[in-house]
Amino acid sequence: MSNAIELVDVGWTADKAFALSDISLNVPMGAIYGFLGPNGSGKTSTIRLFMGMLKPDRGSISIFGRAVPKDMKSILARIGYVPERPHVYPMLTVAEQLRYHASFFRLWDDGWAKELMGRLELDADRKISRMSKGETGKLLLLLALSQRPDLLVLDEPTDGLDPVVRRDVMAAVLDYVSETSATVFISSHLVHELERICDWVGVMDAGRLVAELPMQRFKNGIKRLRVDGAPEVLEAFPFVVLSRHRDNGSGSTETWIVQGWEAPMRYQIETLGATLRDVADLDLEESFVELLRSFRPSTTAGAD
Amino acid sequence: MSSRSWCVLVVLTLGAALPLQAQQTAAELLRQIDSLAPLVEEAARAADAARLERVEQRRASIATRVQLDTIAVRGITLVTPRQDAAAARALFEEVWDQEFGGLESRSLSQRTFTFQTSTYDIEEIEVDGVREQIVAARWHSSAEVKNRIRAAMARAISAELGEVGLGRWVAGDPFTEREPAEVYRELVLAGSQAVRRCLGGAIDACSDALGLGSRADIVSTWYTPVERRDRVLAWAGYDPVRGRFNAPGRWTIESRRAVERCAGLETEDACDGFIDPAYTSWAPLAPHIRETVVARALEMGGLTAWTRLLQDPEMAPGDALAYAAGAPLEELLEAWREWVVAGRPDVHAGLAGSGALALLWILIFAALASRSTRWRFN
Amino acid sequence: MYQPMLYLHWKQIRVALIPLVVASFGLPLVAVSGLGPAPGSTATSLSAYGIVELTRLWLPVFPALAAAIGATLALSAWNWDHRLGHVYALSLPLTRVEYALLKMGAGMVLALLPALAMWLGAHAAAWAVALPEGLNAYPNQLAFRFLLAIMIAYSTLFAMAAGTVRTTLWIVGLAAAFVVGGLLSADLVLTQVGAFERFDVVGSVMDWLYRGTGPFQVFTGNWSLIDV
Secondary structure (H helix, E strand, O other): OOEEEEEEEEEEEOOOOOEEEEEEEEEEOOOEEEEEOOOOOOHHHHHHHHOOOOOOOEEEEEEOOEEOOOOHHHHHOOEEEEOOOOOOOOOOEHHHHHHHHHOOOOOOOHHHHHHHHHHOOOOOOOEHHHOOHHHHHHHHHHHHHHOOOOEEEEEOOOOOOOHHHHHHHHHHHHHHHHHOOOEEEEEEOOHHHHHOOOOEEEEEEOOEEEEEEEHHHHHHHEEEEEEEOOOOOOOOOOOEEEEEEEOOOOOOEEEEEEEOOOHHHHHHHHOOOOEEEEEEEOOHHHHHHHHHHHOOOOOOOOOO | OOHHHHHHHHHHHHHHHHHHHOOOOHHHHHHHHHHHHHHHHHHHHHHHHHHHHHHHHHHHHHHHHOOEEEEEEOOEEEEEEHHHHHHHHHHHHHHHHHHHOOOOOHHHHHOEEEEEOOOOOHHHOOOOOEEEEEEOOOOOOHHHHHHHHHHHHHHHHHHHHOOOHHHHHHOOOOOOOOOHHHHHHHHHOOOOHHHHHHHHOOHHHHHHHOOOOOOOOHHHHHOOHHHHHHHHHHHHOEEOOOOEEOOHHHOOHHHHHHHHHHHOOOOOOOOHHHOOOOOHHHOOOOHHHHHHHHHHHHHHHHHHHHHHHHHOOOOOHHHHHHHHHOOOHHHHHHHHHHHHHHOOOOOOOOHHHHHHHHHHHHHHHHHHHOOOOOOOOO | OHHHHHHHHHHHHHHHHHHHHHHHHHHHHHHHOOOOOOOOOOOOOOOHHHHHHHHHOOOOHHHHHHHHHHHHHHHHHHHHHHHOOOHHHHHOOOOHHHHHHHHHHHHHHHHHHHHHHHHHHHHHHHHHOOOOOOOEEOHHHHHHHHHHHHHHHHHHHHHHHHOOHHHHHHHHHHHHHHHHHHHHHHHHHHHHHOOOOOOOHHHHHHHHHHOOOOOOHHHHOOOOOEEO
16 A cells, blocks of 8 residues: 555536546655645545545545545544634634544544644633634644644645744644654645645646646656747657747747656757757746646636 | 304394494394394294205215115114114114113114214214214224213113203213213312312212202302302402403493402302302312213112113102112212222323333434435535 | 533533523423412412413423424534534544434433423422312423423434435425425315315324324323322
């Protein structure tokens, strides 16, 4: 068993306007998997599918090699989940919420929960309904981490939080991962947030998983090329041309966004009679945008 | 209410409203009502004719479906669907012999009974002379059916008692079966010291409460002054808290004043003038309670009890009961009291059963609740 | 697991439940107020008939209060789960059956509070009135019936609320359609052909629900605190 989460050809239809189609997703054991995608691309729906909250129309899902939703009880005992929106009971205090949550998890670490509460500056007697969004976000993470999960599923955990809280949350996650070999599945539409911490990345768009690869390959594999004198029709390259457009006012110079580029491939371009003038790295956000652009023949709508 | 009654009611209502419209004397009003009499009679005749026509139609309609026979069971005339005739005959004969000792009664032979084992609606036909109807549908047990026949025959026979002696004492038919629990409840709630003493075991008080004694001061035996006051106020429709009559128009100023004196218990006998023990409605126990004493007497007296009961309708009620029971009156009343007390209802009977049933339903609902799906999102 | 669930339910409902518990305690006392002096007093008491008739006026309030408590318990049990989209419950490591039963069990225990209050109130009421000979007080039976009625109301509505909104709407819709349709057919059709008495479907079902072996039979029993 090498994958913590595995989705094979999973399809799910919400309504006429939105569906997840043929999602095959693999989250390696011990990885920090960044799940990227614009709002409404299907990230939360995908998470709900493997959390056993949505029933897939087709395909199969397994977590730690166990089938979803058949073995959901034992699976959920190993998952720390921070949902997109707060799901805790507002009439409870922090301490009461911790007691409630702890009663369901065998591996709950009370000492660590208290330590984290101090680190995250949460007041045990504070009523949840009176907490700020940032405090609620920290509480959700505290709940998820204190159960000592093997898999942390964080659905937009920092969305709407201020930079200080965001840093605290991410730091707590990284500390946990550094102490354990837990797998982290973190979804976000904030690309730069994931750039520093993830070692795998999956990109969703309009209900499809358009890319899934190691972060390093994702960051280095997408380049911007400036090419002179390229023919109208391109033959097959060992790399993928995601997009090409002619530069304004520069004659025959074109900009290509390519995936899977490696330096020796320059020769292949020159055999066409074209000249490679420049190769530039894209940062993750630019790569993400270019990748999405290449997959979007037209405007799509969806639900997250 | 018959059509005739409706017509009379309308006329009386109109008549009652007339004085409000004009200041007429009572004599004028009566003249007006009299002038309406031919109209009322005509309307009543028309209503009767219409009713008879409907009955005829109904009879004809049923006759197309059910073949009715009129048979004689000894002296009894019985109307019954043809297929029920044999069962009816057997049941009537059995009840007659076992319950009435084959008693010969002219009342029985003067009446016609209907009997049916299914709901053919023949009870809706007014077969001439029919006074007793017995429906023995398939969901009635044979004991239940026999009981109905017994009650119907008893009602017929008891007419022979007339309106003297025991007949007057029970003021109706003496043979309606009543649950002892119902009787016990009425005795407890009677609001009479005599009844309370009777329940407590004083047989002479039972005799007083049932109106079997011949004491001159029976009213004070029946009720305490407060109980007398409560009876009178209830009868007069007077609310002592508000000091108001429900229908003040029914009373003259003088009688209102008398009721108010009674309400204030101005003197020990302030209420006594209202209570006339000769009327059964003032007695602490209503005639239908008295009927249960007759039933006990018949039970004690065996098969010949009926014969003895009918022997001398003018006999004093206490004597007649004792004669029918074949035992002294005290013994009969003791048996009756025991029957009543033994019937003390368990007012929360069935609560344990309700609990078990509720538990079962809770388990069913728990099972339904556990079907709650995890597929909550679209 | 059960204790925190019970505590959560208590926190969710306490604002509504406490007044209902107080009402449960007070109702028997109110029902007997003005019925007469306390035991040992020499003041005049009402007649047995008067006492039974006056307490009878309050009888419909007892099952109504039980139904209200049951409904409050049931709806509060699922209220926050519905509002939070059931996400939390579904992320906990227990099956849906376990979750629903834990929740239902918590409500059942909370139902004991008003029943206990009723029991105490009924005993206090029974003590407060000098009963004439022949009348008896039934505080234990009343409190037990009250508890059963709360539990039945609670479990019925709990089961309904446990479903999705769509399921609940289906159930309510079907029940309403049955009653309205049944009444209309009875009125318009059966009465016309003179068969109303024999085919009174709505009446028969209601009879079964409330008098036969149906679930609400306990609501129509004897709710007397004072009787013969």
